[in-house]
Every structure is written in C-alpha cells, then in structure tokens.
Amino acid sequence: MTLPPKVTSRAFERLAEIGAAEQGKALRIAVEGGGCSGFQYEIALDDPRDDDLKLSDQGETVVIDSVSLPFLTDAVIDFSEELIGARFVIENPNATSSCGCGTSFSI
16 A cells, blocks of 8 residues: 655644745755765645645645655655754655665655
C-alpha cells in the first residue's frame, strides 16, 4: 500500500506566514537526480498543475508531481526553525542515506 506524504501543521502555518496562497502559489516538493547522494529535493513556491497531488490545510497547499511521488511515499514534510536557520524539511523513510544538509539522499 502506497501512503501519500504527510504535511505538518507547522509547515502549513509557515506557508500562511509567507502568504503563499495569497500569491496564488503552493509549496512544490520535487525529487530530481543529482546531489551528493544520488537524488535531491527541490523545494520552491510554484503554480499548482492539474496532475499534481495536492495536500491542503489552513488555506495553503503543498503539491507533488507524479514522478516525485513514489520517492516520497509516507514521508513527512515539516518546517524547522533552529539557531542556524529556518527551512522546510523532509523526513523520508524511503531514503537509505542522506547528506548533512538534508537536501540530498539515496534509495
């Protein structure tokens, strides 16, 4: 059984703070080849597309394209705020290893 990614309330709250929906944008999570571990996450505000999986709450939306979706099965999309910075983070149970920055992984 393939479970879609989950988005935390913190991630949706951060999208609301930056006004993503007000700009007509959604947070796009994509997986592309590259990075130091084989795959890397691309995270950006983007226009939703018809074939995207849309995860919505609090008036905000996170979108994932159909090619990236299998790599993100049962992942958790969150927002982290620490002394060294704030960023969206992905906890991916499918990744067998990842780099120190958290944007590159292998399966």
